[in-house]
Amino acid sequence: MYTCAHCTVKACRQEHPDQLPQNCPMGLHPDTMDTPQPEYFLPENHEFYVKCSEIEAEGYGQWPRIREIVELCHAMGYKKIGLAFCGGLHKEARTAADILRKNGLEVVSVMCKTGHVPKPAVGIEKQVRGPGAFEPMCNPILQAKLLNEAQTELNVVFGLCVGHDSMFYKYSDALVTTLVVKDRALAHNPIGAIHCADGYMKPRLFPYAGDSE
Numbered sequence: 664m665y666t667c668a669h670c671t672v673k674a675c676r677q678e679h680p681d682q683l684p685q686n687c688p689m690g691l692h693p694d695t696m697d698t699p700q701p702e703y704f705l706p707e708n709h710e711f712y713v714k715c716s717e718i719e720a721e722g723y724g725q726w727p728r729i730r731e732i733v734e735l736c737h738a739m740g741y742k743k744i745g746l747a748f749c750g751g752l753h754k755e756a757r758t759a760a761d762i763l764r765k766n767g768l769e770v771v772s773v774m775c776k777t778g779h780v781p782k783p784a785v786g787i788e789k790q791v792r793g794p795g796a797f798e799p800m801c802n803p804i805l806q807a808k809l810l811n812e813a814q815t816e817l818n819v820v821f822g823l824c825v826g827h828d829s830m831f832y833k834y835s836d837a838l839v840t841t842l843v844v845k846d847r848a849l850a851h852n853p854i855g856a857i858h859c860a861d862g863y864m865k866p867r868l869f870p871y872a873g874d875s876e
């Protein structure tokens with residue numbers, strides 16, 4: 664089992680590491696050390712990977728993520744971008760689409776509720792507004808299919824729910840990057856819970872910890 668999250672050595676960041684910690688993936692798979700994975704050289708990956716890595720360096724600490732997306736699209740020559748957004752962030756999605764458009768990109772945007780399918784139609788019994796109320800399901804598979812049909816060159820996820828984003832990633836033909844992650848409790852800033860895990864957030868974070876907490 665790999666335990667990088669608890670590593671104190673971080674040999675992978677050192678130019679000449681003299682020891683590898685226990686459970687280190689590089690120690691357990693020495694063939695991976697100092698050797699790029701061959702997939703980086705596939706035609707569909709190589710330019711994309713190099714360009715996005717160079718953009719990291721170009722705007723490091725200066726460009727917000729949406730600017731990095733704009734730069735990546737221009738570097739790759741992409742013209743048509745998909746925006747798969749959450750209905751709870753419609754206003755923000757519009758602003759994001761305007762920013763992308765003003766930077767010369769065509770934006771195809773699809774909201775999560777598209778399809779107008781009631782939640783019970785797929786077996787969802789628990790509803791936010793309670794039983795009997797009309798509540799359309801989030802429809803990430805349809806969002807992906809519509810953007811596939813539009814032949815978008817890169818898709819941007821904007822605030823899709825946990826798991827709905829997973830399904831969008833699964834069914835999108837184009838590569839996907841995430842601009843906004845959904846966190847209703849923290850104004851879409853999920854790392855806030857991690858920063859405050861020992862403080863204000865603690866009572867909300869360990870429902871399964873039992874006696875170990």
Ligand code: SF4
Nearest residue numbers: 667670673674675687
């Ligand atoms: S790859 Fe190895 S050195 Fe790097 S964080 Fe993981 S365990 Fe530590």
